[in-house]
Amino acid sequence: MVNAKLRHLRISPRKVRLVANLIRGLDVEEAERQLTFLTKRAARPILSLLNSAVANAGHNANLPKSGLYVASITVEPGPSLKRWRPRAMGRAAPILKRTSHITLFLDQKSGIKEIPEVEPDKKAKDKIEKEIKPTLPEKISQPIEKVEPEEKPVPTPKPIPPKRPYSTTSQSKKKFFSRQTFGNAKKHFRRKSI
Numbered sequence: 654m655v656n657a658k659l660r661h662l663r664i665s666p667r668k669v670r671l672v673a674n675l676i677r678g679l680d681v682e683e684a685e686r687q688l689t690f691l692t693k694r695a696a697r698p699i700l701s702l703l704n705s706a707v708a709n710a711g712h713n714a715n716l717p718k719s720g721l722y723v724a725s726i727t728v729e730p731g732p733s734l735k736r737w738r739p740r741a742m743g744r745a746a747p748i749l750k751r752t753s754h755i756t757l758f759l760d761q762k763s764g765i766k767e768i769p770e771v772e773p774d775k776k777a778k779d780k781i782e783k784e785i786k787p788t789l790p791e792k793i794s795q796p797i798e799k800v801e802p803e804e805k806p807v808p809t810p811k812p813i814p815p816k817r818p819y820s821t822t823s824q825s826k827k828k829f830f831s832r833q834t835f836g837n838a839k840k841h842f843r844r845k846s847i
Contacts, residue, residue, distance in 0.1 A: 655759045656757060656758045657702055657703075657709055658702075658757075659699075659754070659755040661731050661732075661752050661754070662698055662753045663752055664698075664751075664752075665751040666751065669753045672699050673695075673726045673728050675687055676688065676699070676723050677723055677725065677726050678722065678724075679723055680722050681703065681722060681723070684703055685700065699757075702755060702757050716761055722761075722762060724758045726758070728753050728754070729755075730754075731752035731754045735748070736750055
């Protein structure tokens with residue numbers, strides 16, 4: 654187990670834990686990928702902490718980066734800075750600017766062996782390419798005739814009558830001019846004739 658610590662980070666522990674929970678148990682490469690593209694503010698300091706832990710593993714324990722994963726990551730609250738905010742009627746309200754202590758542990762995967770990369774020989778590569786490519790007959794016995802699609806008559810659209818802003822029944826007029834209109838009925842200004 655290799656560890657790295659980051660102390661007095663000026664982000665609240667609650668916000669840092671959102672990022673820490675995301676990478677717990679992941680491989681180092683996958684955790685780096687997650688932190689690189691994450692849009693949280695705590696992602697950058699945790700990424701630098703992860704890189705520091707990987708460097709510690711390589712320097713102190715001679716462990717390759719490919720076999721490491723995030724075994725545990727803990728976020729503890731650090732000391733809070735006390736500040737004051739002015740409020741109404743000459744009062745002051747306290748503000749706590751919180752800090753975090755992060756501890757990251759990396760461990761090596763057990764039972765995983767690295768497989769050396771072997772390039773396939775040319776014969777096998779050619780055989781695969783031949784299987785993938787479709788085989789076409791060299792000569793086609795009959796020419797293909799072109800078939801034209803039948804033309805269907807296009808239906809003419811019916812004319813749509815213009816919409817009125819309101820209907821002219823007595824009930825609708827009463828509803829339109831009353832103050833108790835419900836829904837999204839449009840109200841237009843109508844001057845009453847004298």
